[in-house]
Amino acid sequence: MNNVIETNSLTKKYGKNTVVNSINLHVNKGKIYGLLGRNGAGKTSTMKMILGLSSVTGGEVKLFGSSVKGNQREVYTRIGSIIETPGFYPNLTGTENLNIFARLRGTTKINAVKDALKTVGLPYGDKKHFSSYSLGMKQRLGIANALLNDPELLILDEPTNGLDPIGIAELREVFQKLCSEQGKTILISSHILSEIALIADDIGIIHQGNLLEESSMKQLEQNNEKYIHVCVSSLSAATQTLERQLDIKNYSVEADKSLRIYDTHIAPIDLNKALVMADCGVSTIQMCQDNLEDYFKKITGGVGIA
Amino acid sequence: MHNTISAEFMKIQKNKIFLVCSIIVIASAAVIVIKDLFFIEPPDDYQSWIMNSYVVTTLILGIMSGFVLTFLIQREYEDKTIINVLTAPTSRFRFLMSKLVIWFLWYAGVLLAIEVIYLIGGFLIYQGQFGFEGAKILVISLTKSHMLRFIATIPLLWIAILQKKIFYPSIMAALVFTGIEMTASNMPVQAGIVIPWSAVPLVGIYDVPFPYNTIGIVSIILTSIIGFALSYTSFRMQDQ
Numbered sequence: 001m002n003n004v005i006e007t008n009s010l011t012k013k014y015g016k017n018t019v020v021n022s023i024n025l026h027v028n029k030g031k032i033y034g035l036l037g038r039n040g041a042g043k044t045s046t047m048k049m050i051l052g053l054s055s056v057t058g059g060e061v062k063l064f065g066s067s068v069k070g071n072q073r074e075v076y077t078r079i080g081s082i083i084e085t086p087g088f089y090p091n092l093t094g095t096e097n098l099n100i101f102a103r104l105r106g107t108t109k110i111n112a113v114k115d116a117l118k119t120v121g122l123p124y125g126d127k128k129h130f131s132s133y134s135l136g137m138k139q140r141l142g143i144a145n146a147l148l149n150d151p152e153l154l155i156l157d158e159p160t161n162g163l164d165p166i167g168i169a170e171l172r173e174v175f176q177k178l179c180s181e182q183g184k185t186i187l188i189s190s191h192i193l194s195e196i197a198l199i200a201d202d203i204g205i206i207h208q209g210n211l212l213e214e215s216s217m218k219q220l221e222q223n224n225e226k227y228i229h230v231c232v233s234s235l236s237a238a239t240q241t242l243e244r245q246l247d248i249k250n251y252s253v254e255a256d257k258s259l260r261i262y263d264t265h266i267a268p269i270d271l272n273k274a275l276v277m278a279d280c281g282v283s284t285i286q287m288c289q290d291n292l293e294d295y296f297k298k299i300t301g302g303v304g305i306a
Numbered sequence: 307m308h309n310t311i312s313a314e315f316m317k318i319q320k321n322k323i324f325l326v327c328s329i330i331v332i333a334s335a336a337v338i339v340i341k342d343l344f345f346i347e348p349p350d351d352y353q354s355w356i357m358n359s360y361v362v363t364t365l366i367l368g369i370m371s372g373f374v375l376t377f378l379i380q381r382e383y384e385d386k387t388i389i390n391v392l393t394a395p396t397s398r399f400r401f402l403m404s405k406l407v408i409w410f411l412w413y414a415g416v417l418l419a420i421e422v423i424y425l426i427g428g429f430l431i432y433q434g435q436f437g438f439e440g441a442k443i444l445v446i447s448l449t450k451s452h453m454l455r456f457i458a459t460i461p462l463l464w465i466a467i468l469q470k471k472i473f474y475p476s477i478m479a480a481l482v483f484t485g486i487e488m489t490a491s492n493m494p495v496q497a498g499i500v501i502p503w504s505a506v507p508l509v510g511i512y513d514v515p516f517p518y519n520t521i522g523i524v525s526i527i528l529t530s531i532i533g534f535a536l537s538y539t540s541f542r543m544q545d546q
Contacts, residue, residue, distance in 0.1 A: 051393055054545040076395035083393070087386025091320050103313040104394035145390060 002029040004064055004153050004185040005050060011058035012045050012209075019045045021209040022059065027187050027202070032179050034200030035189040036296060042209040043189040044084060047157050050187075051081055063153070077105065080151035082159050086142025090131035094122055094141050097130055098148060105149045116144040119174060135162030143171065147178075154178070156188045160195060172199050193292045207300040226289040228261040228268055233281035235259075241278040246271070258284070310396055310404040318408070323377045327370040328416055334366040335359070335420040339427030352432045352440045356447060359424055360511055364487055367416065367452065372462060372480025374412055378405050379466035380473055389546055398541050402534070406463065410456065417452050421445055451510025458502040458526045459483055461533030467541050502529040 005027035012020040020042045027033040037043045048054035050061050052072060061068050063075045088097040098113040109115075114124045120140040133141065139162050146154055154175075160168045176199060178184045190196050196203060203220060205213045232238040235257055242248040242261070250262040261271070268285050275282050290298070318324050338359055342348035349355050382388040391401060424444055428436040462483070465476040483503045490504035495518055498504040505522035508514045514522065 048546065052395075053389060053392060055543065073395060073397065076393065079393070081393050083389050085386065087388070087390055089317060089381075089385060089387060092317075096316070096319075100313050100316045101390055101394060103309050103316060104391060104396055106309050 002065075003027060003062070004029045005033075005187060006062040006065075007046075007050070007059060008062070009059035010046065010049060010056065010061060012042075012049055012054065013057040019209050020049065023206070023209075023211045024214075025204060025211065026214060027185060029185050030179065030183045031201040032175065032186045032188060032199055034196035034203040035187060035206060036191070036193060036196055036203055037189070037206035038191060038300070041206045043206055044157050045209075046206070047081070047083060047155055047187070047189060051079070051083065051155060052076065053083065077149065078151055079153045079155060080146035080149065081155040081157075082139075082142040082146050083155075083157045085161070086138055086145065088130045088138070088141060088145075091129055093127060093129055094133070094137075094144075095125050097141065098145060101145050102148055107149050109150065112148055112150075113144075116147045117141075119147055120144045121170065136164065136167055139163055140167075140171075143174075152184060154184060154186045154188075156186065158190055159188065160190070160192065168195060175199060193296060197292045205296060205299050212299050220292070220295065222262075226262075226264050226287065228264060228266075228271060229284065229286050229288045230259045230261060230271070230275070230282060231257075231284035232259065232275060233283070234279070237278050237280040238275055241274055241280060245278070246274055260288075307400055307403065310400045311407050314404045314408045324374065324412065327374050328412070328419075331363075331367050331370050331416045332419045332423065334362060335423040335427075338362055339423055339431070342431050343427065348431050352428055352436050353443065355428070355431065356424075356440075356444050357511070359427075359444075360448065360451065360507075361488065363420055363448070363452070364455070364507075365484060367413075367420070368455070368459075368484035368487065369477075369480055370416075371409075371413055371456070371459065372477050372483075375405075375409050375462050376466055376473060376476045376480075378409060379463070379476075380469070380471060383470040392546060399538060402463065402467075402537055402541060406460070406534075413452075413456050417448070421448055424448070447511055451506055454510050454523075454526055455487065455503075455506045457530045458506050460530040461536070464533050464537040464540060467537050467544070500525055502526045 003026050005025060007023055007025040009022040009024065010020060011018065011022050023046060025046070035043050035046070045054065049056050050063070052068065064078065066075070068075055089100070092100075094117065095113060098116060102113055117124045120143050122137065122140050122144060130138070130141070139159065143156070143159055146156065160171055163171065172195065175186055175188070179186055188196070188200070197217070200217055202214070202216050204211055230238070235253065238259060242251060246266060248261060248263045248266065252260045254260060264287070268287060272282055272285050342355065349358065382391065392398070421444065425441055428440050428444055432440065459480065462476050462479055465479050469475045486501060486503040487506050490498050490507045491512070493504055495508065495514060498508050499514065499518045499522045502525045505525050509519050509522040509526070513519070
């Protein structure tokens with residue numbers, strides 16, 4: 001797989017406190033990677049280390065297939081980012097602020113600032129100072145700044161903070177287009193699971209500094225789709241009944257020797273009857289479906305997203 | 307580097323701190339001239355007048371310079387623009403150098419304005435006396451001493467980096483440096499010449515002889531090199 005971001009045992013410590021513990025992240029080219037975690041899980045710390053804003057205590061960051069060390073300027077010009085609440089000069093307008101950052105980046109594309117502002121729905125050349133912007137406008141300006149130099153990789157730390165539902169939906173479309181039409185890679189962090197579920201191709205779940213899981217959304221959806229959960233006395237009898245008698249092949253055997261049957265066209269009552277008639281005792285039979293939040297709770301062992 | 311410095315100029319547009327600090331320094335020079343021209347009997351010789359002017363300039367320019375540098379650094383932390391600047395990307399070295407350049411350009415510009423005002427004042431107050439010789443002494447002594455002073459106060463950059471959003475430590479340090487400079491004439495030369503901030507007037511205005519002038523210049527230059535090195539090291543190690 002062509003990894004745009006790859007971390008090997010990435011670690012960050014402040015004194016004795018480990019905020020990021022040996023994380024191995026893999027962000028594939030042209031995909032949207034959702035980094036999920038509660039507040040304080042280590043999402044922003046991880047992103048800061050990737051961007052060189054924060055020193056690395058241990059491990060390595062590779063961007064575009066090469067180590068960042070000694071290569072910073074060449075690598076970081078290909079990245080656009082928004083970290084925490086975006087910071088701009090309060091006495092200047094949005095356009096003036098972006099002109100400054102375009103100059104810093106050495107952006108040569110004509111109308112780069114205008115195009116970036118248009119993408120996020122902010123006016124070009126207006127007289128409103130940044131200090132008068134609403135939270136949503138500030139966030140949009142941050143995204144515009146990230147898009148200024150037409151980067152290959154976007155690293156976005158909770159970019160929809162402060163946006164209303166329409167604004168969130170609009171930005172979701174923007175990100176999806178950037179990925180599907182322009183082949184950009186996006187690493188996006190959030191604690192709004194529903195948003196990530198709509199947008200991400202891959203996800204990583206980070207909890208107390210540890211990357212607990214990395215998975216594609218397809219795999220996750222399979223894990224989360226509806227299924228009939230069955231606990232039986234004889235696994236072999238049950239699987240034979242499923243395959244030969246009921247022609248059900250889409251099932252999995254769990255570690256606790258229970259069955260998850262994803263072919264949910266069969267009614268549980270009929271399934272129960274078939275298993276019992278095959279001398280297979282059924283102790284539990286129920287329809288289930290995990291949503292992403294349930295899955296997240298299961299993985300983190302917590303009480304849900306903060 | 308050109309882009310980084312150019313961006314710094316763009317940042318200070320519409321900025322009131324720069325304007326206010328410049329006005330205060332330039333106005334203080336103008337007040338001295340007006341006072342001696344119209345209200346108070348000036349010293350008999352222009353050399354004493356130049357010395358008095360230096361003392362006032364030292365005080366006001368020293369403090370305002372501290373304000374300007376503090377503002378240049380502190381606003382980036384306060385407004386959190388430092389994250390956007392560093393991810394542009396801008397190297398930490400270029401960031402510090404661009405701040406140093408802008409600070410120096412402000413300092414040099416204001417110093418030039420002060421010297422023009424004092425030149426005009428010298429010619430008006432000491433008509434027939436001041437002449438080319440007086441002008442030469444004024445320009446050389448003020449330029450030499452204030453340029454040495456700028457170099458000696460580069461450690462303020464380190465303090466500004468360490469303090470991040472807090473405003474007062476670097477201002478206090480600027481006051482301390484200025485205070486030490488102003489007490490130079492009351493110190494024994496052997497002690498004063500080693501301390502970089504008291505070495506400034508000893509070398510720049512009082513023109514101490516060899517080897518004191520060499521020791522003073524070395525002390526000033528070493529302080530600036532160490533100050534910048536500490537600034538860069540601290541900034542590099544700093545998590546944003």
